[in-house]
Amino acid sequence: MAYKNLRHFIDTLEQAGELVRIKSYVNPELEIAEVTDRISKSPDGGKALLFENTGYDFPVLINSMGSYKRMCMALGVQELDDVAKEIEALFKMLSKPKESILDKLALLPKLGQFASWMPKVVSGKGACQEVVMTTPDLSKLPVMKCWPKDGGPFITLPVIHTKDPNTGSRNVGMYRMQVFEKDMTGMHWHKHKVSAKHFMEYKKLNKRMPVAVILGGDPAYTYSATAPLPENVDEYMLAGFLRKKKVELVRCITQPEIEVPADADFVIEGYVDPSEELIWEGPFGDHTGYYSLADWYPRFHVTAITHRKDAVYPSTIVGIPPQEDAWIGKATERIFLAPIKMTLVPEIIDMDMPVEGVFHNLVISQIHKDYPGQAQKVMNAMWGAGQMMFNKILVVADQGETITDYKKLAQYVFRNLNPATDIYLSQGPMDVLDHSCSKMGFGGKMCIDGTRKYEEETDSAYLQVSAPKTIDAAAIMQQFPEIKAINSQLLAMDISCLLVAVEKTRPFHVKELTEQLYTLPAFAGIKMILFVEHTVDVMDLPSALWRFCNNLDPKRDSFIINQPSGQPGKYIGGIGMDGTLKTKVLDGFERDWPNIIVADDATIAKIDAKWNELNVGPFIASPSLKYKHQIYGEDAVVEL
Incomplete structure (x- = not known):
């Protein structure tokens, strides 16, 4: 029209x-x-x-x-x-x-x-x-x-x-x-x-x-x-x-x-x-x-x-998702699926860019898999396709599960995933707005191969161990006081992943903490630990994933663990990923680190006072109130 x-x-x-x-x-x-x-x-x-x-x-x-x-x-x-x-x-x-x-x-x-x-x-x-x-x-x-x-x-x-x-x-x-x-x-x-x-x-x-x-x-x-x-x-x-x-x-x-x-x-x-x-x-x-x-x-x-x-x-505004740009991005996701399929990735069935990934940070692709290594073929093709070169985390699934039901997708991907062999780390051009890169416009990328595996793609040195359905979070936080909160709810859903809020106090803290946690018997079978800043509410999964994806450079901040299984020559794979704020003192990070976006108190109060006269419906509190405690100070940029 x-x-x-x-x-x-x-x-x-x-x-x-x-x-x-x-x-x-x-x-x-x-x-x-x-x-x-x-x-x-x-x-x-x-x-x-x-x-x-x-x-x-x-x-x-x-x-x-x-x-x-x-x-x-x-x-x-x-x-x-x-x-x-x-x-x-x-x-x-x-x-x-x-x-x-x-x-x-x-x-x-x-x-x-x-x-x-x-x-x-x-x-x-x-x-x-x-x-x-x-x-x-x-x-x-x-x-x-x-x-x-x-x-x-x-x-x-x-x-x-x-x-x-x-x-x-x-x-x-x-x-x-x-x-x-x-x-x-x-x-x-x-x-x-x-x-x-x-x-x-x-x-x-x-x-x-x-x-x-x-x-x-x-x-x-x-x-x-x-x-x-x-x-x-x-x-x-x-x-x-x-x-x-x-x-x-x-x-x-x-x-x-x-x-x-x-x-x-x-x-x-x-x-x-x-x-x-x-x-x-x-x-x-x-x-x-x-x-x-x-x-x-x-x-x-x-x-x-x-x-x-x-x-x-x-006009438009952009900020903490979701905003109007999420729907513009959804149009691009749907419209350009056909050209990608017809010219670059003929095996692709569907593609999804979750709102929490703010376009380039997280892309999920579903393919029709016919041979070993096909996920890696798709990875290389997509990272070489126009603005897809800015993608940070690519998840590849196959025809075994729909990719728009995130719970079922995660269950399928984690069942098929060996973190030690099925996660591919690379480097390349990144969006210049990606603040997590050590160098502007150049940083790490990650492909998570969640497809079902052919025999050629499996490594017999690794055992698949069922993850626990729950963990004793209180005991772990008592043992590691730098851990301020743990979301283990995904374990009960057959998704082998933990979200951990940590307050870093020393260099290489998250790497060492990952290694220490994976020595605990309770962590056998937990395939992935996602670390976020201690101010982040890990029980708010969408918000925590948004913060995690923004703050992660996959190659620099991922730590693959080969956990001894108790059997000679056999291991259990795991990975920890550091999605926390990076500083010069604790991480050797030389760039400034930007703050999250929130409205100021005066503006919030003005709109609260005039809301009824706007005639836009029932009162809605400012979304900024949810994040006020998570800002790092009054400046937009933290020099660290």
Whole structure:
């Protein structure tokens, strides 16, 4: 379905009962984010919110894609898998042998339809240029500051357009933009991104780089900007495919080399000068649930701002999951399953990215296994596939169990797992937002092979021993006072894993503690011990796993144990993994460590006081209250 503009999408949401209009004044600085954080963490993602009284000329739309239903509505489908099925059918049609002229003629309607989805540059001005700011001024837009330790206000949902200066090929991406002046922002593109490559090409040519940023329009534009497409695929081809209508583009006014959708709500035109000094940008409360560390990024100079007469400012917040971005990620997971299957991993059946893994940290794949070593083949293929190269923990299961029932999946994986032989540790490129890496953008990876094993994959030196159904947690904590809490509930579910909250006091503490615990007879058969900081509630499994995945560098922080079995030459495999905060003193960790994201007390109190007048439903307490005791201090970054 093609939306005429963002107002059309808003009207559709409202008719479906998926939108709440908030008429009371809510400040874009911290307050909108606090309201949205409460709503987005309510069951099924709550409702989309339209803040109509922001102190600016434009309303703010947020959480518009913050549920499965609204994500489907944004893409005009009943189910996200419908898109994957259509892509798979198209792949099969194009790759099918054409033996006769009739076979070839049968393709023509589909090819004609495909051609009708290609983006097209039209003459004249678009609705996005109905109003032209005579003097561009970003302070006229309701740019939000989301979290108290953010470096400033950020444009959080920008669709950024650049071109390769040599080939003219377009890239459309999404990179946050910190506003520094009325006509200047940062441009936070990571070195792995296509826009950063375009920037380097302009730097070689010693030329200014034209850039245009849109906000709003059809939500398919926003989604397509986030999609992990190959470099040579125009994002507006994907948008046209999703909306079943071509994207009409118009040339920018002050940067005519760049074209933008005619129906966008805002267009921010400008340039980046590669010869100019970089600017210190950040920190920023990011999708990991932690503040991303400040760093040097290019400056973006604004030369024009245009907008529709009825423009709506779209925004989003990211932070401790779940947030709106979880559903955008779910769309990517479902939509790109078909291309992965058709081009890279033909044995893949399904894929899942749990919310607690914040996209790159944890990916589960299910394959049809036919031979020994197939999980490792899949591991190598997936880690070499586009943005999947940022994946930290990959779990591979086979057709023996569904991967969306996490309890049954865990039972199956742990039954098949020998920690000493079936966990593969590697290194490679990582998301630059991953704070656990010893070096920015480079760190450890782990593949857990939970598939059923062929004889060739088993090691006779290891015995499979049944794990206990419970342990005496009190006795263990008495023996090891640094252990503050143990969650052994998974043992009773036939999942051979413990979560342990530990307060580290000496170098190599977790490694030594792992070795000491595995000397205890009670730990025979316990295959995995996950360690988290002593402030973490290990009984809150989703929260504990989110913290664990964020703070782990698998290669550096994993300790495989060969526990003597009592039989000569036979061992029992186990592994301990350190998902705690890392410091220079205790871990030799040289980088700063960011804090988790929580709202400040003053903002929480303001929203508590005005909640009833917002008319958004029953009172919801701030999600930040759950994590207040887990922050490391008042600073966003801990220098340790």
